[in-house]
Amino acid sequence: MGSKKIQGRMLNAYLSDNQSKSIALGILNRQYKKHDITYKLDLISKIIAKPQDYLDDPIWSKLANSILPKEVLKTEEDMHELKDNPSEFSIFGKKEINSNAIQQMKVAMSLPVAEKGALMPDAHQGYGLPIGGVLATKNEIIPYAVGVDIGCRMSLSLYDLPENYIHRYEYNLKKALKEHTAFGTSQCINYAQEHEILDRREFHESSLLKGLHQKACKQIGSSGGGNHFVEWGIVEIDADNTLGITEGKYIGIMAHSGSRGLGATIAQHFTQIAKSKCKLPKSASHLAWLDINSSEGHEYWIAMNLAGDYAKACHDRIHANLSKAMGIKPFRIIENHHNFAWKEKLENQEEFIIHRKGATPAHEGQSGIIPGTMISPAYIVSGKGNTSSLNSASHGAGRSLSRTKAKSSITKSAMKGMLKHTGVTLLGAGVDEAPIVYKDIDKIMSHQNDLVKIEGKFFPKIVRMAKD
Template sequence: DDFWGRFEGVAEAVKFNHGRAVKQMGTLGRGNHFVELCTDMSGSVWLMLHSGSRNIGKELAEHHMAIAHNLPHNQGLVDRDLAVFVADTPQMAAYRNDLYWAQEYAQYNRAIMMGLLKGVVRKEFKKAKVAFEPEISCHHNYVSEERYDGLDLLVTRKGAIRAGSGEYGIIPGSMGAGSYIVKGLGNEKAFNSASHGAGRRMSRSEAKRRFSVRDLADQTRGVECRKDSGVLDEAPGAYKPIEKVIDQQRDLVEVVAKLKQVVCVKG
C-alpha cells in the first residue's frame, strides 16, 4: 500500500532492512515495552500496550544523527548530542521525511497488536460478549509540527506525550505499579505536554546490580509477569513512584482513571 510504497523514499542506508521491518510490524520489542491486562477502580478491564517503531526506527534515527554530527555548524559543540539540522536544507528535509514515516510505522505497529489482543480476548471470553470502548492512542518520544505564540515550531516530546486540552493520554508506571489514564489541560507554557511515564530512578545497569530475582518477585507480587533475571532492569524499584510523578503535573493533566495491572507481558 502507500505506506510501504513510501519506504522507497527513506534513507538508502536502511533499505536493506525492508524485510525485517515488515516482519517486525505488529511485534512488541524489548526494554520497557509491554502488553498489559489491567483493571480500574470501577472494575472495568483495560488492555494496554507500549511499543514503538522497532529496529527500523532506531536505524533511521542513528543514520540521521551520524549525518548531523558531521555537519560543519555542529563542530565544536560541548555535547555532540546537541547537533541539529538547519531548517530548509536537504538534510532537514530528508530527516523529516524519514521521521514521519517511522512515527507512522509505530502507530501501525501498535494498532496491529491491539487488534490481535482484542481478538484473543473475544475468543477466550466468548460467553461474556466482550465490547470495547474507543481506543486511546498517544505517541511518545516523537516530533510534531505545532504553532505557539504565532510561530510554527517542531515540538520534540522526548519522554513526553501531548496533553492538549481535552486530549486523552496514557502515563504508565512500572510492571509492578499502577498506570494512569489522563486528560490534557492544554498548558501552553509546557507546550501542551505531560510525562510519558514514571521515569527511571537509575540506569538499567545499576538496576541489574542492585536488584535480585527475589526483589523482583516481591515488587511484582500480585502481577502475573516475568520474574527472572532477564528483566531485572525493569524492576519497579528502578522507576520513580508514579503517584508522585502524577501529582507533580496536576497543572498539565487531570486523572481520568487509575489502572492496576493483572498481567504484564515483556518482550
C-alpha cells in the same frame, strides 16, 4: 543450505560509510560465521542504535568508534558556539529530578537554535536531550532530541467486560500474550501481519527506507526490549471524566513500544549526517541539527513521520491480535506518541518544531496515558494546554536507578516478592525493570496538576516484557 555470509550491499541500509561497513563485514564474517544473515543484521541494528554501549566491547569497539563521529575541536572555524547564558526553561517537579538531567537540559538550551524548553518531573539523563525534555526550535530538527525509538508510544484498548474476567480467563490471557506478542531485537510475530503502513510509498522513495522495508514487514506487531511491555489489567474510569466513558471498571490491554529497527536505523543514519554538517562542542555533540528546509532535513522529517506511523501500526497489530485471540472487541482506544517532533503553534501563534523526548503531548483536551511500573497504576489523562510546559506532560514515572545499578542492587527473589505481594503475574523481564528502579508515579503526577487532568487509572494484572 543458504549462504550465511554477509555481503557489503546488505549493510547499505544500516551503515552509510565504507569504513564502517568494512569493519562490520570483517567482524560478522569472522566472529559470527555460524549465525544466519537475519541474526547478523539484527545484531548490527542493535549496535547502531546504541553504539556508545559498545565502546569498550572487545569485539565491537572498533565499529562503535567508527559510527560515533569524532568530536570536533572548538577552534574549528565552522564550529557552532553555544550561548554563554542558556535560555530559560520551565522545570516541573524539580525535587524529583537529578542535577545531571537539569544540567543536560541547560546544555540543550545553550544551542543557538534553542527557542523554548521544559523539563518534566520524570526526567533523567539520556543521550542528547534528557529523557523528559521538551525543546522548541524554529526551523531545525534534532534527531537525538527525538530519540532512537522514534514514535515510541502508549496505547490502551478498553473492553466492556466484568472485573473477574482477568481471574476467570487467566490461563487464556497468559497464553495469548505468549503466542501473540514478541519482544527483543531479533524477535517477531511468527505469522504474517498485514497493515496498510507496509504499502506506503515512502518505502520506495529513498534507498535508506527501501532497504528497511523487509525489516519493517518482519517486525510489525512486535515490541522492543527494555521497558517495553504489553499488559492485561483493570481500568477504572472516574465519574467526572471528560472522555465520554461511563464511570466504572473495565478490562484493558495496555502497550508500550515503538518503531523497532526501522526507527533505530533512521535515527542513527540522520544523526551521523547531522553531526557531519553541524559541528558542536563535545558537551552538545549529540544535539546536532538539520535545517528542516534542507534536503537532509526534509528526508529526516519524512522518515521520522513514517517511523511514527509504523509505531502506531505495531500497536494496531498488537491489540488486534490479542483481541482476536480472546474473541473480544474494544469499545475505545486511547493512545499517544512520546518520542517525536511536531510542528505546532504556541500562544502567540508562532510556529515551532517541538521535540518531545520521553514527554507526552498535553494540548487542551488531548487524551494520553502516563504509565507507572509493572505493579503501580498508569494514569489516563487529558491535557490542559499549559504553554509553560509547551503543552507537554511526563511520559511515565522515570527511572531512579540505571540498569547497571539495578542489576547490582536488586535480586530476582526480591522482585518476585514485590509481584506476589501485589498480585501481578510477570512473563519475562529482568531486575533492571523491577518496580523500585522507577520513581513514585503518584509523586510524579502530583507535580502535574497544571498540565493534565486525571480521567482514570489502569492497574496491571498480567504483564509481558522482554526476557531477562
